[in-house]
Amino acid sequence: MKLDPSFIWTAFVKLLSAIPTTLEITFVSVFCGLIIGTITALARIYRIPVLAQLSSGYVTFIRGTPMLTHLLLIYFSLPMLIDGLSSEFGLGWNSARIPMIAFAFVSFSITAGAYMSEVVRSGLYAVDRGQMEAALSVGMTTPQALRRVVFPQAFAASLPNLSNSLIGMLHGSTLAFTVSVVDLNAKAQIVASTNWKFFEAYLAAALIFWGLTLLIERITAFVERRINVYNRGGVA
Amino acid sequence: MIKLRGIRKSFGRQEVLQGIDLTVEKGEVVAILGPSGSGKTTLLRCINYLEKPSDGTIHISDFSLDCKHAGKKEIHALRQRSAMVFQQYNLFNHKTALENVMEGLVIVKKLSKDEARKRGIQLLEKVGLGAKLDSYPSQLSGGQQQRVGIARALALEPEVILFDEPTSALDPELVGEVLAVIRRIAKEGITMIIVTHEMGFAQDVANHVVFMDGGVIVEEGPPSELFVNPKEERTKQFLKRYTPEFSYSI
Numbered sequence: 001m002k003l004d005p006s007f008i009w010t011a012f013v014k015l016l017s018a019i020p021t022t023l024e025i026t027f028v029s030v031f032c033g034l035i036i037g038t039i040t041a042l043a044r045i046y047r048i049p050v051l052a053q054l055s056s057g058y059v060t061f062i063r064g065t066p067m068l069t070h071l072l073l074i075y076f077s078l079p080m081l082i083d084g085l086s087s088e089f090g091l092g093w094n095s096a097r098i099p100m101i102a103f104a105f106v107s108f109s110i111t112a113g114a115y116m117s118e119v120v121r122s123g124l125y126a127v128d129r130g131q132m133e134a135a136l137s138v139g140m141t142t143p144q145a146l147r148r149v150v151f152p153q154a155f156a157a158s159l160p161n162l163s164n165s166l167i168g169m170l171h172g173s174t175l176a177f178t179v180s181v182v183d184l185n186a187k188a189q190i191v192a193s194t195n196w197k198f199f200e201a202y203l204a205a206a207l208i209f210w211g212l213t214l215l216i217e218r219i220t221a222f223v224e225r226r227i228n229v230y231n232r233g234g235v236a
Numbered sequence: 237m238i239k240l241r242g243i244r245k246s247f248g249r250q251e252v253l254q255g256i257d258l259t260v261e262k263g264e265v266v267a268i269l270g271p272s273g274s275g276k277t278t279l280l281r282c283i284n285y286l287e288k289p290s291d292g293t294i295h296i297s298d299f300s301l302d303c304k305h306a307g308k309k310e311i312h313a314l315r316q317r318s319a320m321v322f323q324q325y326n327l328f329n330h331k332t333a334l335e336n337v338m339e340g341l342v343i344v345k346k347l348s349k350d351e352a353r354k355r356g357i358q359l360l361e362k363v364g365l366g367a368k369l370d371s372y373p374s375q376l377s378g379g380q381q382q383r384v385g386i387a388r389a390l391a392l393e394p395e396v397i398l399f400d401e402p403t404s405a406l407d408p409e410l411v412g413e414v415l416a417v418i419r420r421i422a423k424e425g426i427t428m429i430i431v432t433h434e435m436g437f438a439q440d441v442a443n444h445v446v447f448m449d450g451g452v453i454v455e456e457g458p459p460s461e462l463f464v465n466p467k468e469e470r471t472k473q474f475l476k477r478y479t480p481e482f483s484y485s486i
Binding site for chain 1: 285326344
């Protein structure tokens with residue numbers, strides 16, 4: 001078999017149509033994961049009874065099992081759950097109508113949530129205790145203090161880790177093809193098998209992933225510069 | 237008027253405040269002195285509930301709170317009646333000097349941004365930082381940061397401003413500028429409680445001096461008495477380290 005350089009370009013163009021799906025999966029799961037992660041991190045930091053233990057259990061179980069397993073577990077359990085609820089309460093739902101990508105959204109959000117929980121927790125710990133005290137002494141309520149003072153600084157502190165997680169989820173989103181979602185990687189496989197030019201197609205996919213990753217890196221670097229104007233840097 | 241009655245606080249098994257009674261009249265400047273670990277900072281932090289007292293009552297003018305049965309609402313109401321100036325400044329790091337002063341006005345006092353800005357600029361000019369409005373805390377010296385902290389506390393127009401060793405983290409050259417600002421606002425009749433190690437300053441600015449040790453108030457009185465003629469042996473011993481035995485200057 002010989003390398004066909006021109007097919008790399010052909011595949012590249014064909015793959016572009018799958019970028020929105022890949023980005024959609026990535027951003028939905030990172031966004032939902034950030035919300036789950038924030039709630040679980042706060043529950044653990046404030047040692048809220050029951051919720052804190054549940055959160056810790058969630059984090060160790062999800063981080064202790066592969067992302068692909070989460071996807072399969074959701075893929076096989078969610079329809080049962082939905083049909084079960086539907087027949088129990090006569091809701092008229094039908095699991096067959098769930099779009100495949102929804103399974104990816106749900107399961108990857110759960111995956112991302114566990115990793116984000118640690119990212120958010122470290123970010124919150126990076127904010128000096130005195131910041132919270134100052135906010136309270138000014139007369140803010142705890143939620144106001146969190147929103148106005150703690151979260152913005154925690155976000156700035158966890159930005160490098162957040163971008164790490166975002167990149168991880170971008171690459172992890174390729175697993176969605178196991179539940180027949182046509183993401184970038186799946187598209188590459190389709191393009192490759194119809195032409196029998198696997199290497200070229202996957203190389204094109206790799207280049208696109210790299211490009212997207214570079215973009216994420218650039219954007220976070222930009223945001224970091226903007227958001228960290230107040231910070232003169234740590235040890236450097 | 238501020239009245240503390242029977243304030244107790246324990247950390248684990250150690251009782252660091254063993255029933256403190258203290259009355260501060262409106263417009264009075266009270267200095268709390270004492271060795272490290274005497275409970276003076278804890279007492280100050282109890283007044284605005286950064287530390288939760290285990291027992292006692294706190295009255296600030298018309299508002300009173302029973303520490304045993306304090307709910308979130310009461311605590312919040314209590315905090316709005318006081319403001320704190322911290323040893324480590326604790327300015328909001330992600331906000332400029334002006335934004336630091338505006339924050340409480342906009343979020344807590346619900347002033348419009350324009351009004352808050354006007355008031356913020358006024359106050360920062362008052363503490364001598366009119367030229368540093370848009371500087372972040374990391375761009376300011378310790379003394380400047382503390383003056384922003386004072387402006388932030390003043391902005392809230394609280395019944396009392398609590399100073400927790402406001403100059404302890406500053407190098408000697410910067411202490412003066414902060415003390416000068418505190419001295420100036422003391423003259424305006426704002427009620428203040430100051431925990432400090434600056435004996436000369438306490439003697440000079442305070443109307444009332446409290447000496448604490450081991451979680452109790454050992455002695456209190458006007459500075460002219462407490463510094464010159466302390467009654468308790470422990471007070472004498474403590475002051476000896478700070479004041480020269482005799483001063484021959486005329």
